[in-house]
Amino acid sequence: MSRLINEPGAVNGIGFALFDTAIGPCGIAWGARGLVGVQLPEADEAATRRRMKGRFPLLPELPPPAEVQQAMAAIRALLDGEPRDLMEIVLDVEHVSEFHRQVYAIARRIPPGQVRTYGEIALELGDKGLSRAVGQALGLNPFAPVVPCHRVLAAGSKFGGFSAHGGAASKIRMLAIEGARRDSESGSLF
Numbered sequence: 001m002s003r004l005i006n007e008p009g010a011v012n013g014i015g016f017a018l019f020d021t022a023i024g025p026c027g028i029a030w031g032a033r034g035l036v037g038v039q040l041p042e043a044d045e046a047a048t049r050r051r052m053k054g055r056f057p058l059l060p061e062l063p064p065p066a067e068v069q070q071a072m073a074a075i076r077a078l079l080d081g082e083p084r085d086l087m088e089i090v091l092d093v094e095h096v097s098e099f100h101r102q103v104y105a106i107a108r109r110i111p112p113g114q115v116r117t118y119g120e121i122a123l124e125l126g127d128k129g130l131s132r133a134v135g136q137a138l139g140l141n142p143f144a145p146v147v148p149c150h151r152v153l154a155a156g157s158k159f160g161g162f163s164a165h166g167g168a169a170s171k172i173r174m175l176a177i178e179g180a181r182r183d184s185e186s187g188s189l190f
Contacts, residue, residue: 013030013032013062013065014030014031014032014059014060015029015030015059015060015061015062015064016028016029016030016037016052016056016059016060016061016062017061017062017063017064017068017072018045018048018049018052018061019064019072019075019076020076021041021075021076021079021080022076022079022080022081022177023040023041023079023170023173023174023177024040024041024042024044024048025041025044025045025048026038026039026040026041026048026072026075026079027039027048027049027051027052028064028068028071028072028075029052029055029056029059030064030065030067030068030092031092032092033090033092033094034089034090034091034092035068035071035089035090035091035092035143035146036056036059036092036095036142037052037055037056037142037143038075038142038143038144038145038146039051039052039055040144040145040164040165040170041164041165042165043165047165049061055142067090070088071086071089071146074086074088074089075089075145075146078112078145078178079145079174079177080177081177081178081179083111083112083113083178084112085108085111085112086108086145086146086148087108089146091104091143091146091147096142099133099137100137100140102125103121103125103134103137103138104137104141104143104147106121106124106125107121107138107141107147107148107149107151107152108146108147108148110148110151110152112148112151112178113178113179113180114151114180115151115152115153115175115180116151116152116153117131117152117153117154117155117156118131118132118134118135118138118152118153118154118155118160119131119134119155121134121152122134131155134152135152135154135160138152144164145174150164150170150171150174150175151175151178151180159171159172
């Protein structure tokens with residue numbers, strides 16, 4: 001089950017930290033109920049730090065507590081190519097709309113190395129007409145790669161946009177690390 005529900009006491013304290021990964025320095029922010037944000041790498045560590053301070057101006061940069069260190073290790077493993085689903089990571093979605101929560105819960109169920117389209121997620125929500133709204137929700141995803149928006153493609157399995165630094169090239173790189181393949185097709189996306 002996707003852990004999007006607020007769970008008081010899931011993480012001790014509040015703050016943010018940077019951590020190294022195979023694709024560059026990521027950021028992670030936490031509160032008392034879980035992670036409040038994850039930041040994929042910017043151009044360099046200083047840019048990632050600036051982005052984190054801009055997103056979370058009230059959070060101090062601190063050494064992460066054990067629960068956050070575990071999340072960092074899991075994210076690092078995923079970005080190193082281990083097939084991790086990151087479902088054990090608790091997200092604080094208190095400030096996330098109900099629609100976005102639903103989209104993120106579906107996206108979290110996409111296994112590493114597989115992809116879906118915005119339309120497929122829209123159908124799972126009950127209305128193919130929601131495809132654009134699904135894309136917008138994933139474009140605002142504050143938890144990438146814990147909510148793996150990189151695994152969601154545009155119609156026709158086109159890569160589409162990607163809001164992280166590097167755009168679609170970053171999305172393609174993350175999918176390549178995972179060895180992504182379509183469920184309904186044999187062979188690689190690449």
